[in-house]
Amino acid sequence: MLKILRYVFSVVGILFAVYGLITKNLEFQPYMMLFLGLMMLVMGLEEFQKERKAYGWLFFVVFLLSLFVSIKGFLLK
Template sequence: MLKILRYILSVVVILFAAYGLIIQNFKYNHIMMFFLGLMMLVMGLEEFQKERKAYGWLFFVVFLFSLFVSIKGFLLN
């Protein structure tokens, strides 16, 4: 279940990134960062399930940072 969710989130992130690069319109970067953070959260949960807690905590910290960045993007736009 988590693997499928990770694949879906990675496709969404790639689509937002490709749209921004092709159109040269970066106003949706905060949404891309939000989905990237969710993907990091899912990856962290997968690592916790595999009993690799160091990587799990690292992904969780990256999730919190990208969530903070995306919230700042939502508030500034």
């Protein structure tokens, strides 16, 4: 289940990134950051399940950072 969520979040994030690169429209950049952050959260949960806590915490911190950036992006519109 986590693997499927990771793939879905990464594909959606990459689609937003490609759209922004092609059209030079940065309107959807906060959504891209949100989905890539959710992908990091899922990867962190996978690492916690594999008993690799250091990588799990690293992915969780990256998730929090990207969540903060995406919320700032939503508020500055």
